Amino acid sequence: MSLNTFGHLFRITTWGESHGPAIGATVDGCPPGVTLEAAMLQQWLDRRKPGTSKFTTQRREADAVEILSGVYEGQTTGTPIQMMIRNTDQRSKDYGEIAEKFRPGHADITYHLKYGIRDPRGGGRSSARETASRVAAGGVAREVLKTLAPGLSITGYMVQMGPHAINRARFDWDQIDRNPFWTPDAAAADLWAQYLDDLRKSGSSVGAVVEVVVRGAPAGLGAPVYGKLDTDLAAAMMSINAVKGVEIGEGMAAAALTGEANADEIRMGPNGPEYSSNHAGGILGGISTGQDIVVRFAVKPTSSILTPRKTVTKSGENTEIVTKGRHDPCVGIRAVPVGEAMAACVILDHLLLHRAQVGDGPRGVIG
């Protein structure tokens, strides 16, 4: 993994700034012969696209993806796939203030301290806009997964907004696509709508927790000791803007469990081993068990808020800053398709790694 590249064999390199001419992703290592058209990627980009409800930023971006290379007559050729998304809504607003003042909780100050230069327009490289490139790359991964792991599905959803968590007893997969928060708990969606609307009107923001589940993944993905599946999932999610925590299965709650409570007991089923529970989140020793792979991450609240915050200027003067403009009151909403995309990239990457080292067939059998 280098600075702007993610993955071992299915490698994505993203590039571009929020208000430059374009952003994009280069995918290297894609298997050949996979049907791929821009429209297949667009569906995922449209889920992440700003301005789809009053709960996301009102910036208007078509987020139309163009495939510039690596596809011939509708099929991947095994060569690099370049995907470009032009930036269309670069309002000619004055960035003078945020070019001079650092927003507390934002990457402005660290980019400045590291590089001595930064593109302040719309957050530049640190803008959440970068995640559109991830979604495009994840769309490619999904198409490959269709051919390599036909029964596999990847679904993300919100399980907490601010202090309000969902009720797992109300979990309904079918609800996820029916509310603007991608949540499986319809009652939570109602509550959050009101809560977030109030927050939005007050110019505030709030954090969230997103969960991504991979169903139908084969056992055996991952590897000791640093190339673990959970290591790469953790890196993938933590690399998303604003993420501050990552959990696999029980996550932080595993600390409170005893060995007895944490053990996922095993019994033979008709198609191999079955488990009484899934505290492990589908991963043991860094390798998938064949159960659902469950990863969860927390997104902090957007730092761009209307309430004045104390800060300093580049020239070292104490001042205050208020961030006007179009911002997400809960950036966690749009993080859902991003988390799915990163999971798709990691799973595909590990499928390829596994195929490289061990081959296509099942290796160890039980029974």
Added chain:
Amino acid sequence: MSLNTFGHLFRITTWGESHGPAIGATVDGCPPGVTLEAAMLQQWLDRRKPGTSKFTTQRREADAVEILSGVYEGQTTGTPIQMMIRNTDQRSKDYGEIAEKFRPGHADITYHLKYGIRDPRGGGRSSARETASRVAAGGVAREVLKTLAPGLSITGYMVQMGPHAINRARFDWDQIDRNPFWTPDAAAADLWAQYLDDLRKSGSSVGAVVEVVVRGAPAGLGAPVYGKLDTDLAAAMMSINAVKGVEIGEGMAAAALTGEANADEIRMGPNGPEYSSNHAGGILGGISTGQDIVVRFAVKPTSSILTPRKTVTKSGENTEIVTKGRHDPCVGIRAVPVGEAMAACVILDHLLLHRAQVGDGPRGVIG
């Protein structure tokens, strides 16, 4: 990062199984001219060593590290440093049962499903014994950090055992070395001692939360977008055996905060910007701010317990398993020096990455 290697420029590759002839770590990319002797590494290994209190496994291992290469007349030469730790306590016990039955919650089953073969003796490659190699490598990183970042310190400690968290109001750095749990809360240490002793006697086990703090790290470490400092810290910690969750700063709790509450406000101090709080855990946009870097991880309970658990055999029969033998009732204790070691490797790696791209001097100044 490949399967058994961690790091970009300061790269550690660990090797070896619990009951093979030896385990070890190869460090590549170490700066030359750094004073290094085995004794400097041994002090850290001694902290992780089993059998130092009744709260850790009674396996007796000297864990004596030998430096086989890369050091000449007490100084690193810039070439690979090979560190070997011989396995001395490989009891000639019968591993027949765990060779045939899979321990629930253990990597036995996934190694088998992936590779079709595994070394069952003492957990083989998936044994926590591997972490001794990490501690040795972390010891090298610490010696280099002494020369490259003289004021920097890295300290790990336990903040939760089972359901019992420390009281932050009682946090005392000086307590950390004074109890067998490396905890800054003396009262928690007393409580945990009783709690864990009971648990140990009943043959059970429990999870824990470990926090590692890096003080005195310069601003500017890390890089967008995948080479973030927090990405690498998350990967480093999640790669440790039994870790199920990783947090930076507020971590999962960031989800519940509003933008106002989460903002670390900035004011000019005598030596540059100062912050009113550290919700960010010292990292913004993947780059260090100069504040304390705070990373936290949850360790699940050891899967080896005396209570019978349902499982299956390699040949597919339902059965039960009880894991006798010497095991850690709370493996989180020994994870403290391991977390420190991984943090040391990540910080040094990013210091080298930063020096490569931006040079030695400060780049962006404020004021």
Added chain:
Amino acid sequence: MSLNTFGHLFRITTWGESHGPAIGATVDGCPPGVTLEAAMLQQWLDRRKPGTSKFTTQRREADAVEILSGVYEGQTTGTPIQMMIRNTDQRSKDYGEIAEKFRPGHADITYHLKYGIRDPRGGGRSSARETASRVAAGGVAREVLKTLAPGLSITGYMVQMGPHAINRARFDWDQIDRNPFWTPDAAAADLWAQYLDDLRKSGSSVGAVVEVVVRGAPAGLGAPVYGKLDTDLAAAMMSINAVKGVEIGEGMAAAALTGEANADEIRMGPNGPEYSSNHAGGILGGISTGQDIVVRFAVKPTSSILTPRKTVTKSGENTEIVTKGRHDPCVGIRAVPVGEAMAACVILDHLLLHRAQVGDGPRGVIG
């Protein structure tokens, strides 16, 4: 190094096919604060551009490079630099024949055998057009080198065309820019002009040898044992289309020398050690000595010729093929700026690697 990426820290990823919408290069790891504009890159692209003399392909491409990211107000920001070159001269010719028949000596057949699919238009990904992306990336490297190693220069030139080598006694640096072959031997240029014109008219092609010299590089670049400077130079040059051999210093001729003849004797000069000769090509043990770094590579003749050659079709029938169209009679000419570009990337990459591991200052001194 992954499939389409080159470099350790200064990493270039190229993408695009000859007749797709565009080609380009993503540069990651570029130091910040370096002045960069498209015009600075264009000068190098113009040297490689087809159609500048009758000795190169008559394909007309503006090869205009656009910088899409990583530069703000004329300075690099340290984030990925995306450079795109649109393909403008994609003649709507019939590619039916080369889509069905494999050109002997061309990558058509191996792409087909590997991937089962290939973009046949203009050679697709295997087209020499890919090298324009390298030249753009090399242009970025050159601008960075201006700031990190001010006295350093990189110059490529042809030393052999077909069977006709230059006479080293006539070597004149000033001639290199004065003939269409970038050769330092004016007499050779005259000879080659006649030779190549005849060859071109007959529809044939011929190979060449290109030499690249790096003057003013500091001692200490490179590293044992696999990250050697010569290893990376060899990889860089061998990765260029049509290259079949790479030499450092004496190269293959070193085999014929005795130890006495090969020794570059050392004497103290006013500014440090000086050498009586440079058989080593400026590299000992994989590390630069401070002398001129000399690398040389052979380019095979273009496989696209007018003389019919025996081949087979995709469906397995024996047939013949004649490659009409616009092709370089001696592709070695346009390989000169490509070799320079790759050398620039390697040298910069190793400057950054050295700075990472050892720091900015001189490490070992003599005297």
Added chain:
Amino acid sequence: MSLNTFGHLFRITTWGESHGPAIGATVDGCPPGVTLEAAMLQQWLDRRKPGTSKFTTQRREADAVEILSGVYEGQTTGTPIQMMIRNTDQRSKDYGEIAEKFRPGHADITYHLKYGIRDPRGGGRSSARETASRVAAGGVAREVLKTLAPGLSITGYMVQMGPHAINRARFDWDQIDRNPFWTPDAAAADLWAQYLDDLRKSGSSVGAVVEVVVRGAPAGLGAPVYGKLDTDLAAAMMSINAVKGVEIGEGMAAAALTGEANADEIRMGPNGPEYSSNHAGGILGGISTGQDIVVRFAVKPTSSILTPRKTVTKSGENTEIVTKGRHDPCVGIRAVPVGEAMAACVILDHLLLHRAQVGDGPRGVIG
């Protein structure tokens, strides 16, 4: 590829100095379930071992390899394989002179200039002794290749010693194992024996050319544009001590050919395409054709000779040096098994890469 690691998926990391306690290689990414014992590796190490004839250094090293990890009950487990070779013949000689004076043509001076410190005993890390680790790693690769590509063979041999090349008309595969030079030309062996004996007695040394041929490799190994098979072979060979040039197929001689002469014409044979010649050395566009893969490299003469050479001391004084002691008059002889080992590693690595991206089966078919 990092400093001391080679390979993408089958990764070897070598460590150790000539006169330290041991040297070795860590192999990561090895497929599981491959039969492996130390004796299988020892046979290759014995070919490289010093002191087997009067034509190699008289240093006596058993070069006995121990497998410390990654193998269980005689089978690879898929985890890192650590191979250690103890150094047994570290004569307690005085290294004072070469610690102070730099041998012309040797890495002494560049290690000093880069790192400011070096292990001078026996050349330290720059000693040809490091290549024993490569041979061990190559031995592992060979065992894996037996299972993944059963018909594949890798054979190295000398084709030139000093100015004396073999006569290709006398090429006889069966001769290679019958003379101390691993040459297929028995008459050359006789000539070289006399030539080298004279050279050895006079305390001189000479270079050589080694060729390695891979027979039976499948088509489709390699990848555009930087992960080419020839790129990696070039890097692999150039990374060997003393190598100054690498060629694929026609190599440097390709420059002198016309397109007609260079074309390997294609005809359908009973099992697919056949070629009229192999100028390409089995690689087109970076991907194997299925023909013999032919790589050749030149080794310079050992710099350790009895004739005094001018040099300088660490303190900057002009002086002379004579290198006494045990040295190879033609280090190219022992480079033969090293070249084979590196070829084995590269071929296996690309088999795994291909399996990852494209799968096990043939992809593109002809006919």
